[in-house]
Amino acid sequence: LYILGIESSCDETAASIVKNGTEIISNVVASQIESHKRFGGVVPEIASRHHVENVTIVLEEALKQANMEPKDLDAVCITEGPGLVGALLIGINAAKAFAFAHNLPIVGTHHIAGHIYANNLMQPMEFPLLALVVSGGHTELVLMKEHGSFEVIGETRDDAAGEAYDKVARVLDIPYPGGPRIDQMAHESDEAIEFPRVWLEPNSYDFSFSGLKSAVINYQHNAKQRGGDINPYHIAKGFQDSVVEVLSTKTLRAAREFNVKQVIAAGGVSANKGLRTELEKIFNEEGIPFFVPPLKLCTDNAAMIAAAGTEMFKAGKRSGWDLNGRPGMELRSWND
Ligand code: ATP
Ligand code: MG
Ligand code: FE
Numbered sequence: 294l295y296i297l298g299i300e301s302s303c304d305e306t307a308a309s310i311v312k313n314g315t316e317i318i319s320n321v322v323a324s325q326i327e328s329h330k331r332f333g334g335v336v337p338e339i340a341s342r343h344h345v346e347n348v349t350i351v352l353e354e355a356l357k358q359a360n361m362e363p364k365d366l367d368a369v370c371i372t373e374g375p376g377l378v379g380a381l382l383i384g385i386n387a388a389k390a391f392a393f394a395h396n397l398p399i400v401g402t403h404h405i406a407g408h409i410y411a412n413n414l415m416q417p418m419e420f421p422l423l424a425l426v427v428s429g430g431h432t433e434l435v436l437m438k439e440h441g442s443f444e445v446i447g448e449t450r451d452d453a454a455g456e457a458y459d460k461v462a463r464v465l466d467i468p469y470p471g472g473p474r475i476d477q478m479a480h481e482s483d484e485a486i487e488f489p490r491v492w493l494e495p496n497s498y499d500f501s502f503s504g505l506k507s508a509v510i511n512y513q514h515n516a517k518q519r520g521g522d523i524n525p526y527h528i529a530k531g532f533q534d535s536v537v538e539v540l541s542t543k544t545l546r547a548a549r550e551f552n553v554k555q556v557i558a559a560g561g562v563s564a565n566k567g568l569r570t571e572l573e574k575i576f577n578e579e580g581i582p583f584f585v586p587p588l589k590l591c592t593d594n595a596a597m598i599a600a601a602g603t604e605m606f607k608a609g610k611r612s613g614w615d616l617n618g619r620p621g622m623e624l625r626s627w628n629d
Contacts, residue, residue: 295361296606297369297391298599299352301384302376302404303429304335306347307595308355310366314603317414319358320589320596323347326470333469334459341379348387355595363395370602373401373612374622375430381618389614401612402602405431405624406443408559410601411590419582423553425544427568428560429455429470432540433624434498434547440604441628446547447498454536454562457502461509461532465525476565478529486512486531490539498547505535533567541571548581556583564591 294314300307304325310318325343329335356362371388374381385401392399409424424435432455433448452460455472462471479485488508491501509532516523548556556576562568563585576583590597605627 294603294606295366296599296603297352297355297366298402298595298597298602299348299369299371299384299388300404300407300593300595300598301344301348301380302372302374303380303593304329304340304343305593306344306351306384307593308348308351309595309599310355310359310361311414311596311599311603314410314600314607315413315417317596318361319355320594321351321354321358322594323351330468333463335377337377337379340377341383344380344383348383352387352391363391363397366395366397368398368400368602368606370400370402370599370606371616372404372407372598373616374404374619376404376618376620378618378620381620385616385618389616393614398606399612399616400602400605400610401616402598402605403622403624404598405560406601407597409435409437409557410604411559411586411594411597412557412584413600413604414590414596415586416584418557419555421551421553422555422557423544423548423551425540425556425558425563425572426560427454427540427558427562429453429459431560432500432502434544435624436547436551436553439628441608442626443624445624446551447500447543449500449502450493451501451503452506454500454502454540455560457506457536458562460506464510464513465528472562472565475529475533476567478526479533479567482526482530484524484527484530485534486527488512488531488535490535492539498543500539500543502536505532533565537565537567537571540568541575544572545575545579548576548579553581556581558585559591561592564588
């Protein structure tokens with residue numbers, strides 16, 4: 294089973310061919326980070342324009358690197374949502390045109406299901422499974438009882454983890470996207486400013502990061518007013534310590550409560566060294582298998598879309614030619 298995946302929901306244009314949902318044959322990503330950097334974030338109009346320029350190129354490159362032709366494929370999987378509507382539509386229309394021309398079915402796929410299924414490319418997912426999804430737009434704990442079944446047991450009430458990283462980076466004058474640089478600075482620092490941990494209600498699996506972000510901004514502001522020294526490395530480590538402690542503590546509590554067989558991390562922030570190290574440590578001690586994809590599969594790519602889409606395809610899911618972009622699409626089970 295050879296599936297072509299296409300992803301264009303934000304600022305990466307990507308195409309990939311995956312065999313049986315588990316084996317990457319080719320994986321091509323064109324990132325637009327350089328174009329958005331000077332604006333301090335993703336500019337939707339610019340993103341759309343780049344997707345138009347790149348989508349055919351990455352698609353052809355994915356076939357070329359796989360040494361395959363369209364007739365060797367079984368289906369085309371495309372990110373249906375969530376994401377920027379203009380960006381989504383370019384991938385969707387490219388997928389439709391390609392699929393129509395080569396007489397292939399199309400399967401609209403959820404971007405976050407994709408992030409989760411990046412793990413299936415590394416080792417088989419085992420259920421019940423708990424996924425910590427931490428990305429630019431999402432922070433959630435997802436319980437999966439089988440393939441295609443998603444139950445969101447907790448989510449952020451304000452900022453996503455990646456969003457908090459990028460906003461704090463901005464305060465520290467670090468260019469977009471600041472997550473990787475803050476991670477690096479935290480590692481180079483031996484001291485940490487003490488910032489609050491936001492736990493919410495005792496039983497809640499929800500998250501909140503906007504208070505932490507404000508605490509960082511206030512600290513910086515007050516220190517400046519006092520004319521004191523500001524050490525951005527200590528701020529970076531203090532911020533990261535708070536984020537990592539809250540994420541990992543809640544993930545452990547949920548893993549225990551739901552008695553899961555496997556814990557995985559997914560999304561751009563799961564590339565974070567501090568978070569990976571802490572999760573590996575606590576689940577090693579707990580005796581629950583923990584996995585996180587290699588960095589290339591944590592951030593946006595199309596192999597993850599093909600991986601999730603393959604399971605949908607196997608479950609008989611197909612989209613019509615009226616498939617449309619869904620910017621606010623919710624993560625729903627596809628098996629009921
Ligand atoms: P979503 O998947 O929610 O639609 P997105 O696709 O924009 O959002 P991703 O590409 O999954 O998000 O992740 C990008 C985010 O990951 C950015 O906010 C970036 O700062 C963050 N990020 C990447 N690497 C790291 C790191 N090492 N530490 C912390 N954050 C990181
Ligand atoms: Mg991105
Ligand atoms: Fe993403």
